Amino acid sequence: MESTGCWFNKLKSKDKLKSAKKKDITGNGKEGTKAPISEEAPSNFIENHYKKQMKDLQERKERRNVLEKKLADAEVSEEEHNNLLKYLEKRETEYMRLQRHKMGADDFEPLTMIGKGAFGEVRICREKLSGNVYAMKKLKKSEMLRRGQVEHVKAERNLLAEVDSNCIVNLYCSFQDEEYLYLIMEYLPGGDMMTLLMRKDTLTEDEARFYVGETVLAIESIHKHNYIHRDIKPDNLLLDRNGHMKLSDFGLCKPLDCSILQEKDFSAANNLSGALQSDGRPAAPKRSQQEQLQHWQRNRRMLAYSTVGTPDYIAPEVLLKKGYGMECDWWSLGAIMYEMLVGYPPFYSDEPMSTCRKIVNWRNHLKFPEEAKLSSEAKDLISKLLCNVDQRLGTKGAYEIKAHPWFNGIEWDKLYQIKAAFIPEVNDELDTQNFEKFEEADDQIQTSARSGPWRKMLSSKDINFVGYTYKNFEIINDQQLPGIADLKKKSTKSKRPSIKSLFGKFCYQL
Secondary structure, eight states, rough: HHHHHHHHHHHHHHHHHHHHHHHHHHHTTTTOOOOOHHHHHHHHHHHHHHHHHHHHHHHHHHHHHHHHHHHHHHOOOOOHHHHHHHHHHHHHHHHHHHHOOOOOOOGEEEEEEEEOOOOOOOOOOOTTTTOEEEEEEEEEEEHHHHTTTTHHHHHHHHHHHHOOOTTTTEEEEEEESSEEEEEEEEOTTTTTTHHHHHHSOOOOOHHHHHHHHHHHHHHHHHHHHEEEOOOOOOGGGGETTTTTOOOHHHHHHOOOOOBOOOOOOOOHHHHHHSOOOOOOSSOOOOHHHHHHHHHHHHHHHHHHHHSSSOOOOHHHHHHSSOBOTTHHHHHHHHHHHHHHHHHTTTTTOHHHHHHHHHHHHHHHHHOOOOOOOOHHHHHHHHHHHOOOGGGGSSSSHHHHTTGGGGGGTTTGTTTTOOOOOOOOOOSSSHHHHHSSOOOOOTSSOOOOOOOOOTTGGOOOGOOOOOOOOOOEESOOOOSTTHHHHHHHHHOOOTTTTOOHHHHOOEEEEO
């Protein structure tokens, strides 16, 4: 390592000498006389590469030092001590190999499609090397560019890479090729909340309290990282095999760079025409709660997979383009809670534009059907979520919602440890019975559009998607560590960390 350092210092000296000569020739290096990029690039590359090597070496040393200290505190035998250090070295070697390995679509076998949208699809897939099952989200670059969605897809990837929470879907890696962007995420076989609601019609208040509570925690986790989801709806609330809810689909999420966004790119709002404030259209025919529920369910799946989508969960300030902040996600929560207890969203109408008018004029249209028999606490919470921003619960923080009487008795820090309100039926790791069935086109699994107007700008190094590649894995897994169970039994110190906690989660980003 010392010889490498000496060589590197000599190289830097030569670069400085070249730079000085360049200044003498071109007039003391004034503006407009910079050396060509091709001359500067090699030394910059070598410098960055060397810095990264030194950083990685230092991190490995720190991990070894931490492990040795913890093992000393645990008073393990010399044999166990040496075995665990050898195992660390083995995992470090694997870590370096994974760093060097370039992930690609060829590393995965695409299987059943479980989601489809305007920009791409979601499939379960199996990693060929490990056999592990994941969900693969595949987005077409040309559609991202054509519809101006580049910033959205970057924000989705950044949020998933940045936020480490058991309330949102885990991202394992992301990569790209000439035509597509890929997100490899955990597969949650329990389906989504939309499917659950269509099967159950309505939930009891206890059942709804469980899922609304977990949704509060999920929204809070992304707000803490200064992101707005902007598309909170039952379709994006996924259930794991134990019935616990995780938030997904961050394709419309936005980093909150300022306190209020003046929206220019929210497609649902931009597709609305005319004066939403006007509410002069003829009133829709009155239906009973059961008739409204049946009508909603007939149209629900069609709306879910249409290019327009459903505006039923969008806050009025978003529709009116007045500028908005994180509060818009809490409005969506109120609409979902209403649907869970009543059976359909609070402002549902036959036509999307009519729904938007109802949302904007929510004071005249927010009503609770008597047949639903909601408690006064439930009505109060919904009313304090579906209201003006300055009065809306959650505006100052999620703690306002958590403190509402409807949640009395909820132990927020244990919500993900208790038994879920519903346990989905899951037969095996490839089971997709809780998702909508999609017909496969002959060319859908292996598509290759190597022609077209966007072809030349869709290389895997396309400047529009620089930095998209990401890897996230754990060096140590308790279940794989030899002797860890015995080691834990011998330890008598209550605060002694697990082996897994010695290393944590190591992320590798390009």
